[in-house]
Amino acid sequence: MSHYRRRAGLCAPLFLAITLRIIMGVILLQLALPIRAQAPTPLPPVSQSNPNTVLLPDRGNVTILKLDDQLRVGQPIEDGKSLTFTSSDVIDGVVDRDMHLKGRAQIRRNGAVLKADEITYDPDTDIANLTGNAELSKGNVVFKGPSGQFKVDAREGFMEMPTYELRDSRGSGKAKKLTIDSPDVFVFDKATYTTCTPENMDWYFTVSNLEIDNEQKEMVGTHGVMRFFDVPIAYTPYFSAPTGGQRRSGILAPVAGYNSNNGFDITQPYYVNIAPNRDLLLLPRYMAQRGVMLGAQYRFLDSKYSGTLAGEILPYDKQTGTDRWKYDWQQRQAFSGGIGPGGVPLPGSWTGYANMARVSDNLYPTQFSQSIAGAVTNQFRQEVGTTKGLTGSLSNWNVSARAMTFQTLQPDPSVTVQSPYNVLPNVTAAYNNRLTPAVVSSNGKYITLPSGPATTFSTDFTRFAYNIQGHLPATAPGVYSQADRTVVKGAMALPQVTPGYYVTPKVSFQANTYNAAPFNNVGAAPAQGFTIPTLSLDSGMAFERDAAELKGFFGRDMLLTMEPRAMYVYTPYQNQAQTPIFDTADAGFGVSQIFAENTFIGNDRIADKNAATLGMTSRMLEAGTGAERANVTLAQQQQFSAQKVGLNGNIANPSTYSDTLGSGSIRLLGNLSADIFGQYNTQLNRFVQTTVGGSWRPTPGRSLNFGYRNVWSPPVESSIQNNQTFTPAATTTDQYNISGQWPITRELSALGRWGYDALTTKTLNTLIGFEWTKDCWTFRGAYSQMLNSSVLTTTQVLFQIEFRGFASAGSNPVDIMKLNVPGYMPTSKPIPPSIYENYQ
Numbered sequence: 001m002s003h004y005r006r007r008a009g010l011c012a013p014l015f016l017a018i019t020l021r022i023i024m025g026v027i028l029l030q031l032a033l034p035i036r037a038q039a040p041t042p043l044p045p046v047s048q049s050n051p052n053t054v055l056l057p058d059r060g061n062v063t064i065l066k067l068d069d070q071l072r073v074g075q076p077i078e079d080g081k082s083l084t085f086t087s088s089d090v091i092d093g094v095v096d097r098d099m100h101l102k103g104r105a106q107i108r109r110n111g112a113v114l115k116a117d118e119i120t121y122d123p124d125t126d127i128a129n130l131t132g133n134a135e136l137s138k139g140n141v142v143f144k145g146p147s148g149q150f151k152v153d154a155r156e157g158f159m160e161m162p163t164y165e166l167r168d169s170r171g172s173g174k175a176k177k178l179t180i181d182s183p184d185v186f187v188f189d190k191a192t193y194t195t196c197t198p199e200n201m202d203w204y205f206t207v208s209n210l211e212i213d214n215e216q217k218e219m220v221g222t223h224g225v226m227r228f229f230d231v232p233i234a235y236t237p238y239f240s241a242p243t244g245g246q247r248r249s250g251i252l253a254p255v256a257g258y259n260s261n262n263g264f265d266i267t268q269p270y271y272v273n274i275a276p277n278r279d280l281l282l283l284p285r286y287m288a289q290r291g292v293m294l295g296a297q298y299r300f301l302d303s304k305y306s307g308t309l310a311g312e313i314l315p316y317d318k319q320t321g322t323d324r325w326k327y328d329w330q331q332r333q334a335f336s337g338g339i340g341p342g343g344v345p346l347p348g349s350w351t352g353y354a355n356m357a358r359v360s361d362n363l364y365p366t367q368f369s370q371s372i373a374g375a376v377t378n379q380f381r382q383e384v385g386t387t388k389g390l391t392g393s394l395s396n397w398n399v400s401a402r403a404m405t406f407q408t409l410q411p412d413p414s415v416t417v418q419s420p421y422n423v424l425p426n427v428t429a430a431y432n433n434r435l436t437p438a439v440v441s442s443n444g445k446y447i448t449l450p451s452g453p454a455t456t457f458s459t460d461f462t463r464f465a466y467n468i469q470g471h472l473p474a475t476a477p478g479v480y481s482q483a484d485r486t487v488v489k490g491a492m493a494l495p496q497v498t499p500g501y502y503v504t505p506k507v508s509f510q511a512n513t514y515n516a517a518p519f520n521n522v523g524a525a526p527a528q529g530f531t532i533p534t535l536s537l538d539s540g541m542a543f544e545r546d547a548a549e550l551k552g553f554f555g556r557d558m559l560l561t562m563e564p565r566a567m568y569v570y571t572p573y574q575n576q577a578q579t580p581i582f583d584t585a586d587a588g589f590g591v592s593q594i595f596a597e598n599t600f601i602g603n604d605r606i607a608d609k610n611a612a613t614l615g616m617t618s619r620m621l622e623a624g625t626g627a628e629r630a631n632v633t634l635a636q637q638q639q640f641s642a643q644k645v646g647l648n649g650n651i652a653n654p655s656t657y658s659d660t661l662g663s664g665s666i667r668l669l670g671n672l673s674a675d676i677f678g679q680y681n682t683q684l685n686r687f688v689q690t691t692v693g694g695s696w697r698p699t700p701g702r703s704l705n706f707g708y709r710n711v712w713s714p715p716v717e718s719s720i721q722n723n724q725t726f727t728p729a730a731t732t733t734d735q736y737n738i739s740g741q742w743p744i745t746r747e748l749s750a751l752g753r754w755g756y757d758a759l760t761t762k763t764l765n766t767l768i769g770f771e772w773t774k775d776c777w778t779f780r781g782a783y784s785q786m787l788n789s790s791v792l793t794t795t796q797v798l799f800q801i802e803f804r805g806f807a808s809a810g811s812n813p814v815d816i817m818k819l820n821v822p823g824y825m826p827t828s829k830p831i832p833p834s835i836y837e838n839y840q
Contacts, residue, residue: 082110155183196776257811263288307331483516557623573608648719703823782813
């Protein structure tokens with residue numbers, strides 16, 4: 001392995017090469033900056049010249065006037081301070097009386113451009129008459145017609161039989177007459193509007209009168225008729241719509257579809273733009289088999305707080321004869337201090353949050369949710385909390401408090417779902433000697449990270465509660481109606497970290513005490529606490545080498561790395577059979593868990609451990625960008641003494657074992673990728689976890705995906721304290737899924753997904769969809785069938801027609817397509833306009 005080199009620090013040749021590149025880049029940047037598309041830098045103003053005249057570097061010692069036909073990016077110029085420029089092949093007339101421009105005639109003033117074959121301008125009346133191929137462009141609009149008349153300074157006028165184009169929305173149309181009332185208000189008589197090209201006028205909107213306000217970025221029309229392939233499909237006596245991307249109040253496109261639970265289902269949203277940082281969405285919804293539902297969503301944003309408040313209510317359900325409802329409130333707030341990038345509280349801040357949601361009954365998500373993720377939700381949380389970072393001599397301390405209750409639904413009568421304990425309340429105080437911010441050097445180039453021991457300490461008090469008497473006993477998480485738990489944790493580590501290796505010795509402890517009494521004295525033993533120390537030693541190295549043999553395959557310089565890691569953990573055994581479980585579960589076994597000190601997550605179990613774990617990771621990286629093309633990880637854990645502590649009691653007949661896991665992924669050119677993960681148990685001589693996945697995405701809009709997952713679960717012991725029955729070992733997951741999106745023709749694209757459970761021999765979900773995309777419209781359709789429970793299957797038919805840049809109708813299936821087909825991309829994506837586009 002001598003051809004591998006250990007990763008070094010700032011003195012490495014790689015660092016020097018990067019430094020030289022940066023220095024050369026800065027030098028070249030100074031040369032490249034003047035090449036940007038902008039007006040040339042003017043010379044200093046001359047005192048004798050007109051103050052409105054801008055001088056440019058000359059050609060051959062000739063000073064010229066800057067023309068206004070160069071793209072200007074920056075602050076707009078006021079009309080009173082702007083200049084008027086003219087150009088043509090021939091010019092004649094009388095000075096200050098009239099002017100005749102013939103042949104490619106132009107008049108420019110502050111971004112507005114008048115063009116025609118011939119322009120006659122009278123300075124006394126400020127009227128310009130355009131004859132032949134008349135054209136007016138201003139901002140995002142362009143008008144063309146056979147002739148026109150305009151007041152140059154007042155920006156008023158008219159044009160006969162014009163055609164127009166709105167660059168922001170890529171809309172266009174024609175009219176009988178155009179009247180310009182002000183510099184930014186244009187009025188059309190007998191106009192049309194479309195986002196189609198003139199060659200493919202598949203749809204268009206006709207109006208009796210259309211007014212476009214270029215400053216407010218909106219258009220208002222009367223007596224509008226929507227035509228699709230010349231067939232009238234909709235009429236409105238009055239409408240208003242944005243011509244840019246600004247938010248504004250008004251009716252949004254309806255959402256319609258068919259659902260096996262509700263029949264024909266249509267929602268008509270109405271958007272209310274209350275303020276720049278507040279808005280309201282009203283969602284009246286009609287379901288043929290249920291009735292009328294009223295919904296709303298309110299959003300708010302401020303420097304100190306943000307959140308949403310949403311709710312739905314069905315006053316009378318035709319099928320159940322009851323009222324159905326849902327509410328959802330989410331908010332984050334800073335009471336003092338500040339919020340940093342990404343919403344992270346700054347040191348010393350006092351923040352709070354609320355996350356509260358609830359529904360009226362067990363079947364509400366299944367029957368009313370308009371997304372797959374919402375339909376399978378069976379638990380809603382009501383949580384409020386606050387966190388305060390202390391300051392001064394206590395700046396390394398954080399204190400927090402929270403309270404949580406849960407609503408656990410039982411949608412499947414054949415499967416009982418246990419509820420978690422409510423947390424009323426939880427109070428935590430935590431110390432970390434590295435909470436203080438990193439120190440920046442005097443020149444601002446470097447950051448000094450904390451060094452020395454890393455010390456943490458925390459104390460946690462929680463009161464758990466559950467109303468066993470008011471609920472089904474089978475759904476209770478345990479036998480306690482109320483229990484108090486106090487947890488004290490402490491740890492000290494001495495990390496030695498360099499770019500090439502690291503070694504981290506660590507010693508820690510956890511102490512739990514309980515005060516709990518079983519409900520109705522069901523016979524469970526008193527809750528038992530514990531105090532358990534843990535000793536660990538984690539270490540790793542990183543080697544890399546140039547992989548010249550791979551350059552021919554990938555076409556670029558590549559690096560290969562070898563990253564060995566070794567970890568030893570010792571935790572003595574302490575009997576926890578009489579310790580209840582309130583918020584703890586098995587952590588599973590994966591690449592991250594195999595190097596964990598504890599095999600459980602939560603505060604109620606500490607696994608006894610005397611084991612060493614060895615692992616090796618190798619990566620294939622692009623030398624220029626650092627992009628990872630492939631990685632392989634192999635890790636093995638060897639127990640020197642058998643683990644006795646189990647989740648629900650002591651493990652029967654424990655024995656030492658050696659678990660081996662491996663994972664690998666590869667990203668080939670052409671967007672072909674594959675991932676694999678496996679866990680092999682040498683004691684059982686079998687794979688207990690297997691995951692295989694692959695995808696091929698040669699171009700946007702083309703993707704094929706495959707996935708397989710198999711999980712074998714060990715036996716689960718019975719526990720009176722935790723209301724847990726004995727569960728034998730069995731394969732708990734054996735599922736396949738395939739999905740993809742592929743174009744059939746240039747206009748038609750198909751997609752689908754199929755998920756299958758080999759254990760129940762049932763199809764879990766099916767999706768068949770298509771997209772038909774033309775020049776200015778897209779039609780999407782999807783058929784979805786999902787197994788919600790053992791007795792309930794939901795079928796949906798979704799369809800939507802989208803008129804590009806104008807409106808859409810139907811139930812948008814894009815969300816369900818993204819959820820079911822990895823790599824899915826809508827075939828019609830709006831292209832934002834550029835300031836360099838259609839420049840006059």
